[in-house]
Amino acid sequence: MNDHLFGDRFVRAVYDCCVAAHIDTMEIGYKNSDEKFSPAKNGPWKFCHEEDLRRVVGDNDTPLKLSCMADAGKSNWKKDIWPKKDSVLDVIRVAFYHYQLEEALDMIRDAKEKGYEVWGNMMAVTDTEEKDIDRCLAGLAESPADTIAIVDSYGTLLPEWTAYLTKKYVAVAAPAGKTVGIHAHNNQQLAFANSIEAVRNGAMTVDASLGGLGRGAGNCPMELLLGFLKNPKLDIRPVFECLERHFHILQNQMEWGPFPEFMITGQANKHPRAAIAAREGIERGNYAEFYDSVFGDKSNV
Amino acid sequence: MNDHLFGDRFVRAVYDCCVAAHIDTMEIGYKNSDEKFSPAKNGPWKFCHEEDLRRVVGDNDTPLKLSCMADAGKSNWKKDIWPKKDSVLDVIRVAFYHYQLEEALDMIRDAKEKGYEVWGNMMAVTDTEEKDIDRCLAGLAESPADTIAIVDSYGTLLPEWTAYLTKKYVAVAAPAGKTVGIHAHNNQQLAFANSIEAVRNGAMTVDASLGGLGRGAGNCPMELLLGFLKNPKLDIRPVFECLERHFHILQNQMEWGPFPEFMITGQANKHPRAAIAAREGIERGNYAEFYDSVFGDKSNV
Numbered sequence: 001m002n003d004h005l006f007g008d009r010f011v012r013a014v015y016d017c018c019v020a021a022h023i024d025t026m027e028i029g030y031k032n033s034d035e036k037f038s039p040a041k042n043g044p045w046k047f048c049h050e051e052d053l054r055r056v057v058g059d060n061d062t063p064l065k066l067s068c069m070a071d072a073g074k075s076n077w078k079k080d081i082w083p084k085k086d087s088v089l090d091v092i093r094v095a096f097y098h099y100q101l102e103e104a105l106d107m108i109r110d111a112k113e114k115g116y117e118v119w120g121n122m123m124a125v126t127d128t129e130e131k132d133i134d135r136c137l138a139g140l141a142e143s144p145a146d147t148i149a150i151v152d153s154y155g156t157l158l159p160e161w162t163a164y165l166t167k168k169y170v171a172v173a174a175p176a177g178k179t180v181g182i183h184a185h186n187n188q189q190l191a192f193a194n195s196i197e198a199v200r201n202g203a204m205t206v207d208a209s210l211g212g213l214g215r216g217a218g219n220c221p222m223e224l225l226l227g228f229l230k231n232p233k234l235d236i237r238p239v240f241e242c243l244e245r246h247f248h249i250l251q252n253q254m255e256w257g258p259f260p261e262f263m264i265t266g267q268a269n270k271h272p273r274a275a276i277a278a279r280e281g282i283e284r285g286n287y288a289e290f291y292d293s294v295f296g297d298k299s300n301v
Numbered sequence: 302m303n304d305h306l307f308g309d310r311f312v313r314a315v316y317d318c319c320v321a322a323h324i325d326t327m328e329i330g331y332k333n334s335d336e337k338f339s340p341a342k343n344g345p346w347k348f349c350h351e352e353d354l355r356r357v358v359g360d361n362d363t364p365l366k367l368s369c370m371a372d373a374g375k376s377n378w379k380k381d382i383w384p385k386k387d388s389v390l391d392v393i394r395v396a397f398y399h400y401q402l403e404e405a406l407d408m409i410r411d412a413k414e415k416g417y418e419v420w421g422n423m424m425a426v427t428d429t430e431e432k433d434i435d436r437c438l439a440g441l442a443e444s445p446a447d448t449i450a451i452v453d454s455y456g457t458l459l460p461e462w463t464a465y466l467t468k469k470y471v472a473v474a475a476p477a478g479k480t481v482g483i484h485a486h487n488n489q490q491l492a493f494a495n496s497i498e499a500v501r502n503g504a505m506t507v508d509a510s511l512g513g514l515g516r517g518a519g520n521c522p523m524e525l526l527l528g529f530l531k532n533p534k535l536d537i538r539p540v541f542e543c544l545e546r547h548f549h550i551l552q553n554q555m556e557w558g559p560f561p562e563f564m565i566t567g568q569a570n571k572h573p574r575a576a577i578a579a580r581e582g583i584e585r586g587n588y589a590e591f592y593d594s595v596f597g598d599k600s601n602v
Contacts, residue, residue, distance in 0.1 A: 159460060227568040260524060267528040
């Protein structure tokens with residue numbers, strides 16, 4: 001949304017909020033290659049260099065775990081992910097498409113050997129054939145990953161589908177001693193509902209963001225998730241404090257949420273890139289025309 | 302949101318959209334008493350006088366059914382609801398709180414005798430004790446109502462709760478030859494998810510509005526519902542056309558949607574009136590303070 005150009009004070013405010021709310025883990029950014037992506041065009045949270053992290057969180061002397069996302073094909077993981085003993089990070093989450101499974105498994109093994117908690121996140125599950133999901137799950141089950149995540153990149157999942165996938169993932173993950181997570185997008189205003197459905201079916205970890213902040217339609221809002229979990233360990237109030245102090249200005253700088261363009265790509269089981277382009281272009285708000293461009297113009301049929 | 306002051310052209314646009322989308326029924330407004338509510342302060346859709354309806358929809362020479370909501374305690378139903386043969390309306394929906402059951406049953410019988418399709422909508426189901434829900438269901442089952450609706454006035458329902466209630470309502474309604482409907486509010490971004498859950502459990506009618514338009518957090522967005530139903534009879538494109546032509550200006554005039562204040566009253570199982578007041582007052586956006594006012598200030602505990 002903003003090329004990872006969040007200011008240090010904002011990142012620190014979200015970090016403080018996560019600590020105060022007793023959230024388990026904060027994903028602080030991406031571990032992508034600064035050779036493949038321009039450091040001039042992208043903010044520090046695209047790369048999460050150790051000095052940038054420590055400038056904001058110090059040695060993170062709190063129970064909050066810090067995670068980074070590393071994409072297969074986009075990160076220089078051998079070099080950029082340091083041994084855990086030298087990093088303030090605790091968790092490495094490996095994101096990949098099914099056809100990148102081999103590199104992802106290499107990344108998972110590498111991160112585990114370096115001392116991290118590790119996740120395997122196969123993206124775009126709704127656009128992946130069953131045999132490829134099964135192949136990835138089998139690979140992840142044999143890998144040293146701690147958690148396997150259901151990733152609804154396109155915001156296409158419906159609750160019934162989420163329940164089916166959660167059972168499928170748990171059936172493979174549990175015997176291997178791994179847990180299942182859910183990463184939902186809000187294209188159809190179902191990120192929270194799908195997260196609930198995953199939890200009901202055995203998922204142990206849910207991704208959420210303050211105010212649902214996230215590219216395109218955004219993600220599961222933390223303030224809804226905490227209200228649902230009613231876990232006495234968790235405190236929802238710091239989330240509302242952080243939202244009121246730091247998100248009003250953000251909402252003036254950028255937009256996210258389930259706008260019709262994102263609903264349409266979600267319904268179509270498509271990547272939101274066309275919707276993002278439409279929201280940013282002069283065609284913004286021309287919903288019917290955008291609908292035709294995604295689903296095909298049937299107005300003359 | 303606007304004291305029912307929608308302009309005729311806007312109402313006609315929504316009507317045309319419903320016809321083009323092949324939606325079953327359009328609720329065009331309320332049948333409330335113009336003795337209890339000021340016609341000077343409220344627009345025509347608060348009262349739905351026959352001449353106002355016909356000015357916009359003529360004789361409604363389409364398959365679209367038109368409905369009106371009549372509130373127990375707020376409508377002069379004996380006088381204001383005309384015999385069906387004299388009205389362009391097809392459906393009367395009777396809204397009531399559990400303690401108004403007796404008047405509601407009188408209203409239902411009256412509307413049925415006048416020739417209408419009739420609904421019984423017991424409001425605030427999440428704030429109604431089980432014995433009172435059962436009492437109302439038993440009364441509605443014996444009444445001539447055609448449909449009994451689950452009404453989540455506070456936006457508090459979670460999908461699992463919705464499933465439970467739907468099964469409960471269907472168990473009473475089906476043997477009596479009646480169907481079940483769902484009226485969801487979007488405080489927790491669950492209006493669509495709860496509607497899906499109700500349909501999965503036997504609800505036959507879902508309330509939705511274009512763009513989720515509705516007081517406070519709004520309702521289930523029609524554009525999401527139609528995308529889910531994939532009913533070949535229904536056409537989603539006119540909804541996007543109506544949204545782009547007529548709703549952008551509306552969004553500049555008023556606000557609706559799952560803002561944090563509405564999430565908080567939804568989580569608290571409370572009527573949204575405090576949240577509406579907070580959004581309209583100078584305390585707008587002070588989420589943590591509003592949270593304290595609803596849940597009690599625990600910051601010093």
